[in-house]
Amino acid sequence: MLGVVDRSQLLRIIDKTGQLLYRVQLPAEGTTIFLGWEKSGAGAVLAAVQRLGGAFLWFPARPENVQQWEGMQFSTKVLKNSLVKRNSHFDTCFACxxxxxxxxxxxxxxxxxxxDLGSNETFMSRTHFPGKxxxxxxxxAWTPDGTSLALGSATQLKVSAPIANASWEGTAAKLDLAAGVSGGFQKVSFSSDGRMLAAFAGLSVFRGLTL
Incomplete structure (x- = not known):
């Protein structure tokens, strides 16, 4: 199956024969920044992620509607355009x-x-959370087994690891960019065994960060 979002923010799901399986109008004021199937190969869910709109989840097993996820809340009713502007607490700028x-x-x-698709558990960091x-x-980037998560920003790289289930409360590693390095962190990638991490920031490349 193929998922497509056009400039009007209309999401279409198309099968391999070109037949339209499902369509839904996402909030037109939003901007889709990510569209991707979960990676198990089974295609259990498609996520369309918008700035300010959160994630819109479509399940082939339940093809009649799309679920909207905003941090700790799920809804089968897509936000109206006027509500997108007020959703500043969940302004999404990256997804994977x-x-x-x-x-x-x-x-x-x-x-x-x-x-977490498997357990349906959700987690959202807070103001004083060490991984924020x-x-x-x-x-x-995720480690291949999904147990650790590296996130980069303009000034920092942090690797978070869970304590139990979906409670991501620990910071396993941290790297602050030196003053004068512009551009911030642009890409991070784990090795196949999850023990090494490469990071790209501005014109700098950090290789072999051992975890």
Missing amino acids: WSDAGKLMLGLADGNFAIW HRNAITCG
Whole structure:
């Protein structure tokens, strides 16, 4: 199946024969920044992520509607355009799936939210959470087993690891950019065994960050 969002923010789901399976109008005032299937290969859910709108989740097993996820809340009613402007507490600027079925949304205020497809558990960082960034999340990557998450921002790189289930309360590693390095963190990537991390910031490349 193929998911497509056009400039009017209309989401279409198309099968391999080109037949339209489902369509829904996402908030037209929003901007879709991420569109991707979960990575297990089964195609259990498609996530369309908007700035200010959160994530819109479509399940092939329940094709009649789309669920909207805003941090700790799920709804089968898509936000009206007028409400998108008031959703500043959940201004999403980055998103990615893990290979283990976890969806991460990085927010403009430095927080992040996680939804676990397998357990349906959700987590959202808070103001004094050690994994929170001072600036907007600009990039991120999961370890292959989905147990650790690296997030970058304008000035910091942090690796968070869970204590139990979906409670991501620990910071396993942290790197602050030196003064004068412009551009912030742009990309992070784990090695296949999850023990090494490479990060790109401005014109600098950090290789072999051992966890």
